[in-house]
Amino acid sequence: MTSTAALTPRQVSSIRRALLAWGDKYTQDFPWREARDPYAALVAAVCSQQTQMERVLPLWERWMAAFPTLEAAAAADTAELLRVWAGAGYPRRALAIREAARRCSAQHDGALPRDPIALLALPGVGPFTAAIVRCFGWADDAAAIDTNVVRVLGRLVHGDLQPALETRPRDLIETAERLLPPGAAGRWNAMLMDYGARVCTPRPHCEQCVVARLCPARPRFAAGASAEPVRAQPRFQGSVRQWRGRVLRALREASGAVRVASLVRTLAADDAEASTVREVLAKLCAEGLAWSHRGTCGLGDRPESRSATLESTAVKGDSR
């Protein structure tokens, strides 16, 4: 049942009314929703990527306390920013926020752009994050489509049990934009995401659903149909991802530079693991998350050494 269902105006208003009423009772309020601050919204959106909301609020608060403005984010020290991000996963997101801030300073007069195309050009900003910045930052009518919204609309409008697998993205965008109540995008998006997180979950709670009578997927669930897993996920235990996390954590918890040999000895139990640790460290360095030089390494950027300073001074002196 993946064809585009044409929503009648009557259905649109019926769905809006029921869901907005649910939202007014149950939507959680987060500080970035009312702030009308594009930067606060950007940070919240990036923090939210592939991360449960219970973990996002403290992360967002730490980040905003450390880097309250776009300007502060642009100037953030790598090691400090990674310590603020500690344990949240996907640390490249933290670098992306800083890089986005720097580009705003260089190309957008020090402010986040309001134009969706310009937003999408920023690192770490995809369709979801751009929509969050627009609807919470400026109250623009942008539909934020995350995994929750995909599920809710894919079921309610397209009748699919597992919309992430079945519903065509283009159809979901069209549906989301059609349903979005003009002038209430922030409230609507927040409600819809919460609805997918609390009611229309992977194994849905149809008995609590305020639009169950309108939902073509409901009878299929009632008949005992079950949703297939969204996708088989690679094992985390023993993965490179896990090793990256371990190496980064070790560097974070060290006060400064660490001997590479010592890092390897601490983390690796055998030669194979030792190789893995070295490879992972090299990759982290290439990504700007760590540094390594002449047998020592550390979090973030390599500190200026005395000789490097003298050298650069000498070069400057020579060049004039």
Next chain:
DNA sequence: AATACGGGGGG
């Protein structure tokens, strides 16, 4: 179109 990318919460 697939895969890489952290880490934790919940069934």
Next chain:
DNA sequence: CCCCCAGTATT
């Protein structure tokens, strides 16, 4: 142990 998460970038 497996599934999932307010996604995005890269191949």
